[in-house]
Amino acid sequence: MLANYLIGLREGLEASLVVTILVAYLVTTDRRHLLPRIWAGVALAVAVSLAFGAVLTFGPRGLTFEAQELIGGSLSIFAVGFVTWMIFWMARAARGLSGELRGRIDEAADGSRWSLVVVAVLAVGREGLETALFLWAATQAGTRAATGITTPTWEPLTGAALGLATAVVLGCLIYRGAVRINLTKFFTWTGAFLIVVAAGVLAYGVHDLQEGRFLPGLHDLAFDVSETIDVNSWYGTILKGVFNFSPATTKLEAAAWLLYVIPVMALFLLAVRRRPTAPPAKSPSEAPASSAA
Template sequence: MLGNYLIGLREGLEASLVVTILVAYLVKSDRRHLLPRIWGGVALAILVSLGFGALLTYGPRGLTFQAQEAIGGTLSIVAVAFVTWMIFWMARAARSLSGELRGQIDRAADGGRWSLVIVAMLAVGREGLETALFLWAATQTATGAHTVSTVPAWQPITGALLGLATAVLLGYLLYRGAVKINLAKFFTWTGAFLIVVAAGVLGYGFHDLQEAGILPGLNNLAFDVSGTIDEGSWYGAVLKGVFNFSPQTTVLQATVWTVYLVVTMTFFLRGVRRRGRPQASTAVASRDKQPA
């Protein structure tokens, strides 16, 4: 539940920031009459995201077990690819996001009637589709779609909805100026946590492909701690729901989890340090230029 809450919070806050920038720029540029087009695009993006989520949830039903596992494993890997790209893109583009959106608004406002609707729909819809795909993959992993699971199906969904609701509230408060958040630190911490969550989703995706018979090694276990860790206990539920931990983990699943986590986290933290150095250097330079 905590993992899905943070997914909903981070993705929802990104979408909320986009909407906040769009609305605030139109208001400050005295173009309030164009606001309904923005809200129309946001509504379309939400509908498309909900439809995509429903397709992911109900589409594979009626297929064979192997086909469902193959689809689930493939989509889990795709979801991890998208969320990894999103984490690194947001870390790089956060500072220039506002300027890019304002430029798109100016061009769309001078265009046709549907231009602003399309801009808003694409800006928010991208976040919505990524959220739907990754939440579906994380929920499938946490609840164990075809196995006995100790995590109720409503918990991941509730966590995601609470995260989205919190993001909408924060977006509104940011727009009203009632709260200020260090977005750099926020996206750094949540990005690092999502990498851990994504590692579990990726490992489980490969496990699904093993169960589908596409990849070998289903019975080649790296460890089996099912006799030690009770999945029905509170800590078992936390490990499953947050980190997608499985007491019976195959060698391939453990290898994929470890390689992804180490490599992705290393590059992510290096990028964070690299972006922090110019600020420190600029601060020192400006201090040295001050007269004694």
């Protein structure tokens, strides 16, 4: 649940900051009459994200075991690539996000009445789609039984929902100037955490493809600590739920984990060290834009 909570919190806070910037700019420039278009775009983005999540969850059912493994493994690997791009994009582009969104609003306000709706859908929808995809991949990895059949559980979804709810509350507080968050540190720590989570999802995606016989080495184990680490114990549950740790890990899974986490973490930490320090906010009313800019 912790991993899904943090995923929901991080992605939800990104979306909340985007909405905060959009709303704050319209209010500051005395264009409150355009706010309903922003909220319509946000609602549409949420609906599309929920529909995408439903398709991912219920779409593969009824297929053969091999087809399910191929779809599950491929989407897990795709989700890892997507979230990796998101982590580096946020680290690189966050400082200019506020100005970019303001420019889009100015252009959309002079266009058709649907232009602002499209701006909100694109700005928020990207976060929603990548959240749905990554949560699905992480949930599949965390809820599959030893038999290879996915057992439904509300625990990962509950964790993600709590994270999203926390992000919405924080977004409202940031907008009102009631709370300030060091977003640089927040996205740095959560980015590093998500890299480790993504490595586990990648390893599980490889395992899916091995079970579907699309990759070799299913029984070629790198290590097996099943007798030492009980997956049903509290610590086994944490390791599995947060990091997708498998007591019996194949050599190909271990190789995928190491070949992902070592270079990606090194590049991420290097990018963080090179990132200039953001200037302090000028006033509480500018806090949303300054924090995300």
